[in-house]
Amino acid sequence: MGGIVADMAEWLEGEGIGSGDVVSVICPNRPEMLSAHFAVPMRGAVLNSVNTRLDAGTVAYILTHSSSRLILCDPTCRAIAEEAGQAAEVPCVCLSEDGCDSATGLALLEAAPRVSVDLCAHIADEWQPIALNYTSGTTSAPKGVVLHHRGAYLNALGNVMSLGFDAGTAYLWTLPMFHCNGWCHTWAVTAAGGLHICLDRVDPDDIFDLMARAGVTHMSCAPVVLHMLLGSEARAKRDASEPVVVATGGAAPTSALIAEMDALGFDFIHLYGLTESFGPASLRIIDGIEQGLDTDSRADLLARQGVRHVTAGRMRVLDEGGTDVPADGLTPGEIVLVGNTVMAGYLGDQSATEDAFKSGVFHTGDIAVMHPSGEIEIRDRSKDVIISGGENISSLEVEGLLHEHPAVMLAAVVAKPDPKWGEIPCAFLELKPGQSATPEELQSFCRDRMAHFKVPRMFLFEGLPRTATGKIRKVELRARAKELS
Amino acid sequence: MGGIVADMAEWLEGEGIGSGDVVSVICPNRPEMLSAHFAVPMRGAVLNSVNTRLDAGTVAYILTHSSSRLILCDPTCRAIAEEAGQAAEVPCVCLSEDGCDSATGLALLEAAPRVSVDLCAHIADEWQPIALNYTSGTTSAPKGVVLHHRGAYLNALGNVMSLGFDAGTAYLWTLPMFHCNGWCHTWAVTAAGGLHICLDRVDPDDIFDLMARAGVTHMSCAPVVLHMLLGSEARAKRDASEPVVVATGGAAPTSALIAEMDALGFDFIHLYGLTESFGPASLRIIDGIEQGLDTDSRADLLARQGVRHVTAGRMRVLDEGGTDVPADGLTPGEIVLVGNTVMAGYLGDQSATEDAFKSGVFHTGDIAVMHPSGEIEIRDRSKDVIISGGENISSLEVEGLLHEHPAVMLAAVVAKPDPKWGEIPCAFLELKPGQSATPEELQSFCRDRMAHFKVPRMFLFEGLPRTATGKIRKVELRARAKELS
Numbered sequence: 001m002g003g004i005v006a007d008m009a010e011w012l013e014g015e016g017i018g019s020g021d022v023v024s025v026i027c028p029n030r031p032e033m034l035s036a037h038f039a040v041p042m043r044g045a046v047l048n049s050v051n052t053r054l055d056a057g058t059v060a061y062i063l064t065h066s067s068s069r070l071i072l073c074d075p076t077c078r079a080i081a082e083e084a085g086q087a088a089e090v091p092c093v094c095l096s097e098d099g100c101d102s103a104t105g106l107a108l109l110e111a112a113p114r115v116s117v118d119l120c121a122h123i124a125d126e127w128q129p130i131a132l133n134y135t136s137g138t139t140s141a142p143k144g145v146v147l148h149h150r151g152a153y154l155n156a157l158g159n160v161m162s163l164g165f166d167a168g169t170a171y172l173w174t175l176p177m178f179h180c181n182g183w184c185h186t187w188a189v190t191a192a193g194g195l196h197i198c199l200d201r202v203d204p205d206d207i208f209d210l211m212a213r214a215g216v217t218h219m220s221c222a223p224v225v226l227h228m229l230l231g232s233e234a235r236a237k238r239d240a241s242e243p244v245v246v247a248t249g250g251a252a253p254t255s256a257l258i259a260e261m262d263a264l265g266f267d268f269i270h271l272y273g274l275t276e277s278f279g280p281a282s283l284r285i286i287d288g289i290e291q292g293l294d295t296d297s298r299a300d301l302l303a304r305q306g307v308r309h310v311t312a313g314r315m316r317v318l319d320e321g322g323t324d325v326p327a328d329g330l331t332p333g334e335i336v337l338v339g340n341t342v343m344a345g346y347l348g349d350q351s352a353t354e355d356a357f358k359s360g361v362f363h364t365g366d367i368a369v370m371h372p373s374g375e376i377e378i379r380d381r382s383k384d385v386i387i388s389g390g391e392n393i394s395s396l397e398v399e400g401l402l403h404e405h406p407a408v409m410l411a412a413v414v415a416k417p418d419p420k421w422g423e424i425p426c427a428f429l430e431l432k433p434g435q436s437a438t439p440e441e442l443q444s445f446c447r448d449r450m451a452h453f454k455v456p457r458m459f460l461f462e463g464l465p466r467t468a469t470g471k472i473r474k475v476e477l478r479a480r481a482k483e484l485s
Numbered sequence: 486m487g488g489i490v491a492d493m494a495e496w497l498e499g500e501g502i503g504s505g506d507v508v509s510v511i512c513p514n515r516p517e518m519l520s521a522h523f524a525v526p527m528r529g530a531v532l533n534s535v536n537t538r539l540d541a542g543t544v545a546y547i548l549t550h551s552s553s554r555l556i557l558c559d560p561t562c563r564a565i566a567e568e569a570g571q572a573a574e575v576p577c578v579c580l581s582e583d584g585c586d587s588a589t590g591l592a593l594l595e596a597a598p599r600v601s602v603d604l605c606a607h608i609a610d611e612w613q614p615i616a617l618n619y620t621s622g623t624t625s626a627p628k629g630v631v632l633h634h635r636g637a638y639l640n641a642l643g644n645v646m647s648l649g650f651d652a653g654t655a656y657l658w659t660l661p662m663f664h665c666n667g668w669c670h671t672w673a674v675t676a677a678g679g680l681h682i683c684l685d686r687v688d689p690d691d692i693f694d695l696m697a698r699a700g701v702t703h704m705s706c707a708p709v710v711l712h713m714l715l716g717s718e719a720r721a722k723r724d725a726s727e728p729v730v731v732a733t734g735g736a737a738p739t740s741a742l743i744a745e746m747d748a749l750g751f752d753f754i755h756l757y758g759l760t761e762s763f764g765p766a767s768l769r770i771i772d773g774i775e776q777g778l779d780t781d782s783r784a785d786l787l788a789r790q791g792v793r794h795v796t797a798g799r800m801r802v803l804d805e806g807g808t809d810v811p812a813d814g815l816t817p818g819e820i821v822l823v824g825n826t827v828m829a830g831y832l833g834d835q836s837a838t839e840d841a842f843k844s845g846v847f848h849t850g851d852i853a854v855m856h857p858s859g860e861i862e863i864r865d866r867s868k869d870v871i872i873s874g875g876e877n878i879s880s881l882e883v884e885g886l887l888h889e890h891p892a893v894m895l896a897a898v899v900a901k902p903d904p905k906w907g908e909i910p911c912a913f914l915e916l917k918p919g920q921s922a923t924p925e926e927l928q929s930f931c932r933d934r935m936a937h938f939k940v941p942r943m944f945l946f947e948g949l950p951r952t953a954t955g956k957i958r959k960v961e962l963r964a965r966a967k968e969l970s
Contacts, residue, residue, distance in 0.1 A: 118799065157642050157796070161677060166649055167772060191795055192646060287652060310676055311642070314603065 004031070005119075008039035015093075017069060019044035019122060022132060024068040024090070026050040026059065026077040028200035029173040029182075032095040036072060037177070037186040041130045041149070044122035045069075048132040048144075049178035052077050053468035058142065059084035062134050066144055066347065076200070126150040132347060133180050133275045144347030145275045151341045152184055155278040158311030158341070159188035162283050163218060163247055163269060169194030172210055174202055175220040183220060183249075183271070183279030204232030211244060212237055220247040220271075222470055223257060227409070230260050231433075240265030247271050249280070250471065254403050255299035262295065272305035272378065274364060276343045276356070282306050282315055282376060303400075304377040305368065313339015317370045322359055327370040332379050332392075335368050336361040367394075384474060386415040386425050393425055393454045395474075398446070402427060405445050407435035412464050412472045413456055416481035426481040427456035428464055437461075458484065489516070490604075493524035500578075502554060504529035504607060507617060509553040509575070511535040511544065511562040513685035514658040514667075517580040521557060522662070522671040526615045526634070529607035530554075533617040533629075534663035537562050538953035543627065544569035547619050551629055551832065561685070611635040617832060618665050618760045629832035630760045636826045637669055640763040643796030643826070644673035647768050648703060648732055648754060654679030657695055659687055660705040668705060668734075668756070668764030689717030696729060697722055705732040705756075707955055708742060712894070715745050716918075725750030732756050734765070735956065739888055740784035747780065757790035757863065759849060761828045761841070767791050767800055767861060788885075789862040790853065798824015802855045807844055812855040817864050817877075820853050821846040852879075869959060871900040871910050878910055878939045880959075883931070887912060890930050892920035897949050897957045898941055901966035911966040912941035913949055943969065 017023055023040045025047065027033040033049075040047040048066050050059055056079075063071060063084055071092045073081035078094050085092035130149045134142040159165065163185075171189045173196065175182050189196055197214055199206065202225055210216055226248065229235060242265060249271040253261070258268060273281035284306030286298055293301075308315040317325045317333040325333035342362045345353035356363055367385065368376045379394045386393040395413040402411035410430040415423035431437060439459035446455040458481070465473040502508055508525045510532065512518040518534075525532040533551050535544055541564075548556060548569055556577045558566035563579050570577035615634045619627040644650065648670075656674045658681065660667050674681055682699055684691065687710055695701055711733065714720060727750060734756040738746070743753060758766035769791030771783055778786075793800040802810045802818040810818035827847045830838035841848055852870065853861045864879045871878040880898040887896035895915040900908035916922060924944035931940040943966070950958040 157646070161642070161645055161651070164651055166646070167770075285652075 004035045005038040005042065008032075008035050009042040012039060012043050012045065015070060017043050017045050019124070020128070021045040021069045022048050022066045023070050023072065024048040024050055024063055024066065025072040026052055026054075026081050026178075027072065027074040027095065028052055028076060029177050029198045030074055030095075030200050031196075031198055032072075032074065033177050034186060034196055034198060037181060038119065038190070042119050042122060044124065044128070046129045046132055047181070048134070049181060050134070051178050051468040052176070054080070056080045056083035056087065060087035062142060062144075063088035063090045065142075066132055066134075074200075123149060126153070127344070129344065131181055135275055143349060143352060146344040146347050147181075147278055148344050151278045151343070152181070152187060154311040155184045155280065155309070155341045156187035156191050158309040159184055159280060160192045161310050162271075162280065162285070163188075163245060165189055165192035165194050165218065167193040168217065170197060170215050170217050171195065172197045172207065172214075172216040172219040173199045174207065174225055180273075180275045180279045183247075183273070185220060185279075202228070204229050204234040208232075208234040208237040211242070212239060215242070216244055218245045218247070220249075222250045223248055223253055224410075224470055226253070226257060226261060226266075230257075230264075235264065238264045243267055245269060247280075247283075249273065252303040252400075253299065254400075255296050256404075258299050258302065259295045268302055270302045270304070270306065272376075273309075276362060276364075277312070277337055278341045278343070280309050281312050281337060281341065282308050284375065304371065304375045306375050309341070312341050313337065315376065316361070317368050317376060318361075325370055327372050327374065329369050329371040329377070332367050332369055335364040335366045335376060335378070337364060338362065384414070386413070386423050388415075388418075388423050388425065388453055389421045391453050395425070398425055398427070398450070398454055398456060401446060401449055402429065402442065404449075405437065405442060407431050407437040408442075409435075410464055410472075412474060412477055414474050414477045414481050416458065416478075416484065424458075425454065425456040426458045426460070426477075426484070428460050428462060428477050428480075430464055431461060460484075489520045490523040490527065493517075493520050494527040497524060497528050497530065500555060502528050502530050504609065505613070506530040506554045507533050507551045509533040509535055509548055509551065509556040510558070511537055511539075511556065511566050511663070512559040512580065513537055513561060514662050514683045515559055515580075515685050516681075516683055517557075517559065518662050519671060519681055519683060522666060523604065523675070527604050527607060529609065529613070531614045531617055532666070533619070534666060535619070536663050536953045537661070539565070541565045541568035541572065545572035547627060547629075548573035548575045550627075551617055551619075559685075608634060611638070612829070614829065616666055620760055628834060628837055631829040631832050632666075632763055633829050636763045636828070637666070637672060639796040640669045640765065640794065640826045641672035641676050643794040644669055644765060645677045646795050647756075647765065647770070648673075648730060650674055650677035650679050650703065652678040653702065655682055655700050655702050656680065657682045657692065657699075657701040657704040658684045659692065659710055665758075665760045665764045668732075668758070670705060670764075687713070689714050689719045693717075693719040693722040696727070697724060700727070701729055703730045703732070705734075707735045708733055708738055709895075709955055711738070711742060711746060711751075715742075715749075720749065723749045728752055730754060732765075732768075734758065737788040738784065739885075740781050743784050743787065744780045753787055755787045755789070755791065757861075758794075761847060761849075762797070762822055763826045763828070765794050766797050766822060766826065767793050769860065789856065789860045791860050794826070797826050798822065800861065801846070802853050802861060803846075810855055812857050812859065814854050814856040814862070817852050817854055820849040820851045820861060820863070822849060823847065869899070871898070871908050873900075873903075873908050873910065873938055874906045876938050880910070883910055883912070883935070883939055883941060886931060886934055887914065887927065889934075890922065890927060892916050892922040893927075894920075895949055895957075897959060897962055899959050899962045899966050901943065901963075901969065909943075910939065910941040911943045911945070911962075911969070913945050913947060913962050913965075915949055916946060945969075 025036045068090050071081050071085050074096050082092045126149045129146050130152045131147045133145045246266045247269040270284040271280045273279045282305045284304045319333045325331040338361050367380045368378045380396050384395045398413040399411045402408050409432045412428045413425050416426040418424040442459050465476045510521045553575050556566050556570050556575050559581050567577045611634045614631050615637045616632045618630045731751045732754040755769040756765045758764045767790045769789045804818045810816040823846050851863050852865045853863045865881050869880045883898040884896045887893050894917045897913045898910050901911040903909040927944050950961045
């Protein structure tokens with residue numbers, strides 16, 4: 001890859017890209033996208049990877065807000081990139097041959113390796129930005145998270161150690177690289193001398209074919225991708241005797257998911273983190289002794305967000321007064337982070353930055369307990385807590401229970417304003433294909449298994465709105481719940 | 486180990502040890518020695534690990550030169566530690582129960598783990614010293630190499646990645662921890678969550694027993710230890726189906742050694758580095774494809790010092806004018822290092838420090854070629870080059886050839902002053918038990934295989950003097966050669 005990267009960096013130099021310039025890229029998981037993760041920082045410039053599912057208006061907003069000098073794209077993203085580029089007056093270059101604006105393109109891939117290139121020649125300060133990543137904004141306008149070289153370097157090494165990347169690694173790109181630079185795996189797999197297998201769309205057939213053909217050892221994705229794999233007939237192609245490590249985040253794998261994945265030879269790592277923490281900040285791995293536990297026990301352990309990444313600083317759980325909660329596995333508090341792998345701040349948003357770093361620690365907004373073992377376990381996003389009759393209800397807890405119901409594929413529980421209770425829990429559900437359930441059945445299922453005040457008062461069966469990165473848009477569901485009578 | 490370390494740090498606090506204080510320790514590879522590698526830095530203090538084979542006079546010199554506040558020892562090193570402590574007026578504390586000066590000792594090992602200890606609380610600056618290591622001084626008085634936290638942290642992570650340490654690692658301490666803090670493996674194995682197996686003397690019976698009993702996965706040592714293992718009857722205990730990674734340095738493993746070790750299930754990694762580079766700076770590993778090569782071909786590759794450690798900076802080979810030599814595998818130059826894993830300097834020796842860092846790079850004094858693949862291969866220590874009749878002779882090359890002779894166990898070649906030629910090569914040899922050879926045989930063996938000007942003019946069969954760390958004292962051999970008529 002050395003030659004491709006060096007040539008891309010040279011081409012960027014020719015385009016006038018230098019220290020501190022922002023280069024936006026909107027591209028699926030292609031080799032050019034991976035190269036940009038090295039070539040842009042090599043120039044001392046800042047890579048802004050844009051979500052490929054965004055509309056042109058939002059992309060234009062990001063181009064303007066980030067003062068991008070250039071937007072790179074591939075043919076599949078070209079229409080949006082050009083429209084956004086025109087609106088924001090930012091030149092657009094397509095990195096591929098078909099109807100390409102530029103002669104660079106895939107010709108880069110033909111370049112010969114160059115051993116002696118100094119990747120760091122234009123990097124003057126380890127604290128300078130390496131990347132910008134706009135959050136998908138479940139609750140507000142996109143914010144530009146500024147990530148520095150030092151944090152990216154250390155988090156990449158932490159990933160190598162946590163996921164066990166080495167020169168024999170074959171990493172399948174099921175996770176979008178635009179999602180926090182692929183949780184820093186773009187840099188981590190390269191640091192370990194491993195192989196990147198680019199995948200420009202998530203298709204179960206392709207994925208199972210590549211596993212068989214390319215000896216995939218690792219992949220990362222949200223649980224929703226795993227459900228897609230398990231729901232596909234292509235799973236028959238899977239050779240369970242060739243283990244694949246799956247790092248998952250965003251939601252803990254359920255018992256049912258673990259059992260099915262076990263049978264197919266997948267090993268879970270549960271990661272927790274945010275764009276603001278360069279991706280992974282903590283993890284839960286099932287260790288040698290725990291591998292002998294039954295599925296439910298392992299699921300209980302994997303539901304935890306675990307202990308801090310080896311290269312992360314301290315991870316604490318604080319009460320509202322800023323004191324560490326007791327490590328009793330019961331008392332909730334907010335997860336806060338300090339260390340090298342925390343963002344520099346939000347671009348051009350001093351108020352949001354100060355708010356995030358109030359009292360000198362980074363506030364994740366996630367509510368967790370601290371177990372006696374030193375592991376954290378998330379109870380809720382702070383904004384997702386439902387307060388009903390003065391009692392706090394964890395929407396995650398209710399969703400977790402609903403996911404145990406055999407007919408439920410995906411559940412989201414939000415607060416609905418209520419004149420009597422303040423808020424009441426309201427559940428939105430997608431059912432599994434060919435399955436059915438009634439509100440009464442689900443209510444009874446919940447009442448048998450949890451405190452009655454936590455049981456949703458309303459059950460709605462409908463498709464759940466998602467952000468471009470696949471997160472459920474709870475802000476929309478809250479608006480929808482508010483309108484319901 | 487958290488509890489032992491925290492208790493030892495508390496005890497050190499009670500002894501008045503704080504930021505910047507030097508704590509010397511002279512102790513074999515025992516748990517207390519390992520704990521000191523964490524407890525002393527926890528106080529913001531500096532660990533000075535002293536070679537256990539030094540005489541009391543040298544230890545006293547080191548205690549005085551380093552301004553040590555305290556010397557810790559175990560009972561086996563107590564006599565020397567006390568004598569040196571008295572001479573240097575430094576208090577001596579024995580870390581073990583028998584006739585112990587202190588109540589701390591092994592009681593530390595009973596301590597309960599403490600999850601929430603902040604190891605970094607007293608570390609104000611990542612550039613502050615973590616350790617002092619006195620070089621064994623093959624050519625001059627011991628120099629105190631100052632190592633900083635930043636370099637130790639990064640080199641430890643580099644070791645994890647290069648040697649493949651993980652939570653399943655069982656690391657056998659055949660390498661002395663006092664030797665550059667065990668090449669930073671003291672910190673590396675812990676960073677990976679692996680198991681340290683302490684070994685307070687190198688005994689083949691113990692080593693093969695531990696391999697069988699404790700599932701050893703990794704060890705490090707000089708080739709001389711491997712020769713000792715192969716020469717022992719205890720090798721019959723070895724189960725070759727349980728692979729052990731052996732990192733070796735100081736001398737490249739020979740074909741014969743590789744073949745014998747292969748048969749016993751050992752995999753080589755050839756490391757190169759200096760105390761000044763926190764131990765490993767580069768390495769050569771036989772990769773997947775190369776594993777199919779025959780023994781001689783693998784030995785040729787493992788003879789190389791390879792490519793830089795992933796966390797090291799740049800490693801270059803420069804000619805006398807300071808220009809990179811061509812990457813042709815032929816042109817010799819001096820290896821120079823830059824990056825985070827280079828020492829801060831020599832304690833209290835500005836002149837030696839400036840000399841080592843002249844023109845802004847660290848000069849290793851080692852002469853190497855750069856292969857087209859970007860790998861370095863050492864040709865000689867610069868001071869070990871023999872200049873005969875205007876031609877440079879690599880003593881390493883001549884020694885390498887002599888090691889191919891079936892009767893030779895160990896060979897050292899040095900310059901002997903000569904009125905006609907300036908210098909002539911002179912060989913000192915230890916023969917294998919039960920083997921014999923004459924000077925005439927060896928001369929003829931060499932003349933058949935190398936340029937005649939390189940062939941030693943004298944062959945002497947006698948025990949080779951060694952430093953406390955097992956390096957051959959060429960300075961003594963040079964003096965000896967000078968006296969010969």
